[in-house]
Amino acid sequence: MRGGCGVRAMTGRETPWVERFPGLSRLAQETKDLLLSKSSIVEVPSGTVIFGPGKSPENMLFLLEGTVRVQQVSDTGREIVLYRIHSGESCVLTTACLLAYEDYAAEGIAETAVRAVAVPRKVFDDLVGQSKAFRDFVFAAFSKRITDLFLMVDEVAFQRMDVRLGQRLLALADAAGAIATTHQKLSIELGTAREVVSRQLQEFQRRGWVQQSRGKVRICDRRALENLVEHHG
Amino acid sequence: MRGGCGVRAMTGRETPWVERFPGLSRLAQETKDLLLSKSSIVEVPSGTVIFGPGKSPENMLFLLEGTVRVQQVSDTGREIVLYRIHSGESCVLTTACLLAYEDYAAEGIAETAVRAVAVPRKVFDDLVGQSKAFRDFVFAAFSKRITDLFLMVDEVAFQRMDVRLGQRLLALADAAGAIATTHQKLSIELGTAREVVSRQLQEFQRRGWVQQSRGKVRICDRRALENLVEHHG
DNA sequence: TGCGCCTCAGTGACATTGTCACCAACGACC
DNA sequence: GGTCGTTGGTGACAATGTCACTGAGGCGCA
Numbered sequence: 366m367r368g369g370c371g372v373r374a375m376t377g378r379e380t381p382w383v384e385r386f387p388g389l390s391r392l393a394q395e396t397k398d399l400l401l402s403k404s405s406i407v408e409v410p411s412g413t414v415i416f417g418p419g420k421s422p423e424n425m426l427f428l429l430e431g432t433v434r435v436q437q438v439s440d441t442g443r444e445i446v447l448y449r450i451h452s453g454e455s456c457v458l459t460t461a462c463l464l465a466y467e468d469y470a471a472e473g474i475a476e477t478a479v480r481a482v483a484v485p486r487k488v489f490d491d492l493v494g495q496s497k498a499f500r501d502f503v504f505a506a507f508s509k510r511i512t513d514l515f516l517m518v519d520e521v522a523f524q525r526m527d528v529r530l531g532q533r534l535l536a537l538a539d540a541a542g543a544i545a546t547t548h549q550k551l552s553i554e555l556g557t558a559r560e561v562v563s564r565q566l567q568e569f570q571r572r573g574w575v576q577q578s579r580g581k582v583r584i585c586d587r588r589a590l591e592n593l594v595e596h597h598g
Numbered sequence: 599m600r601g602g603c604g605v606r607a608m609t610g611r612e613t614p615w616v617e618r619f620p621g622l623s624r625l626a627q628e629t630k631d632l633l634l635s636k637s638s639i640v641e642v643p644s645g646t647v648i649f650g651p652g653k654s655p656e657n658m659l660f661l662l663e664g665t666v667r668v669q670q671v672s673d674t675g676r677e678i679v680l681y682r683i684h685s686g687e688s689c690v691l692t693t694a695c696l697l698a699y700e701d702y703a704a705e706g707i708a709e710t711a712v713r714a715v716a717v718p719r720k721v722f723d724d725l726v727g728q729s730k731a732f733r734d735f736v737f738a739a740f741s742k743r744i745t746d747l748f749l750m751v752d753e754v755a756f757q758r759m760d761v762r763l764g765q766r767l768l769a770l771a772d773a774a775g776a777i778a779t780t781h782q783k784l785s786i787e788l789g790t791a792r793e794v795v796s797r798q799l800q801e802f803q804r805r806g807w808v809q810q811s812r813g814k815v816r817i818c819d820r821r822a823l824e825n826l827v828e829h830h831g
Numbered sequence: 832t833g834c835g836c837c838t839c840a841g842t843g844a845c846a847t848t849g850t851c852a853c854c855a856a857c858g859a860c861c
Numbered sequence: 862g863g864t865c866g867t868t869g870g871t872g873a874c875a876a877t878g879t880c881a882c883t884g885a886g887g888c889g890c891a
Contacts (some may be wrong), residue, residue: 441756445751494726518671560849561849585704781840812838812887
């Protein structure tokens with residue numbers, strides 16, 4: 366689900382950004398034109414807090430490039446990553462969400478440099494009213510988010526930590542199996558304590574599944590991790 | 599699942615059901631009329647599985663009476679209650695949800711006898727298109743559900759079990775402090791094991807906060823439980 | 832009444848995970 | 862070299878989850 370190439374070429378007018386969103390390419394030309402004319406492209410550097418407690422976004426974002434990490438910050442100080450928005454996906458829910466309920470504890474952070482299309486709330490609302498195709502796109506986004514959150518609750522409540530860590534390692538690894546992250550960051554991914562991650566990684570290393578160095582993890586036996594995840598998940 | 603009856607208590611035209619939903623009473627009269635004419639009232643007995651794996655609802659429900667419990671069933675056999683829909687609330691998300699993504703493991707169960715208004719998918723979509731007020735209602739419902747799920751993840755991941763049990767006891771108790779439920783059912787509320795609930799309740803009883811008998815829990819010291827919940831949650 | 836059968840709850844042993852305090856290794860910087 | 866913050870390792874302990882088993886209560890029925 367990542368755009369990768371094509372983004373650069375997008376800067377020309379041969380391929381308007383609308384075409385890069387599977388759900389939006391089906392819109393009527395008139396709707397696309399409205400969307401294109403009333404929106405603007407924003408760029409934010411890596412690490413920017415896009416929304417958070419006391420910082421509501423006024424625009425709906427459609428990500429062209431980069432990823433946004435959404436995480437819950439507990440009042441106990443612990444954190445957990447809820448989900449990520451990748452390029453080609455939209456922030457539909459977060460905005461609608463935060464507009465209605467101000468008492469939330471989640472925040473969205475640009476995990477990389479991000480380029481996105483900002484659609485003002487008003488334009489968004491008009492589009493939902495005018496276009497059935499756009500409605501379908503929006504509801505599909507909401508639906509996916511909610512079912513994912515259902516699965517997230519299930520995972521946090523019932524899944525073993527070694528399986529969850531294995532999942533994340535596989536998801537975060539690049540093609541060579543390398544992951545540039547710390548135990549601390551991995552513990553936030555899973556909503557657990559750093560010590561737990563350290564212990565699990567040591568066990569994985571003892572079994573020859575991964576190798577560790579400061580700030581890095583490398584998967585040596587992808588098959589074994591997949592088997593762990595598959596068998597118990 | 600047929601319309602028809604329900605005339606019993608709904609009687610007469612003095613208060614159309616639309617007025618009983620805070621968000622809907624603001625609709626234009628024309629929108630209300632459309633909603634009233636194109637929907638039907640259904641009644642389902644307690645215990646009915648309204649939706650679940652392999653059983654998608656074709657209608658959007660607005661609850662007039664009763665409650666629906668939505669729970670996640672893990673492939674490990676364990677379960678956890680995600681949320682409840684009370685009278686005056688709508689099922690917006692579940693329907694939209696299940697329409698788009700068939701691979702879910704959540705189910706909705708009528709916890710009591712339920713009377714509800716069934717709005718066909720098509721009518722719902724038209725209303726979203728026509729009425730800004732209806733859109734606001736729908737997005738507010740989605741938003742509340744999503745923020746609640748954020749909090750749910752937070753609670754499951756970080757909150758102590760005694761605090762969570764205390765919360766549920768306070769929420770489920772009637773005015774006299776009585777709760778008619780088993781340890782097993784309480785464990786499903788929290789997504790934990792029965793033994794854990796038994797141990798916690800014993801500790802609460804030892805402290806004089808609750809009294810237990812077969813299939814029943816009675817809160818003796820509501821203040822103490824509130825203090826537990828308040829102080830650590 | 833006594834019997835069988837089911838649900839409900841209690842218990843102990845153990846595994847997993849979370850918490851806390853502390854320490855050692857590493858790298859950036861002066 | 863020396864200092865400092867970050868990163869990761871360790872052990873003790875608490876909280877929670879898992880498992881196997883026990884017994885108490887309720888209910889139908891001969």
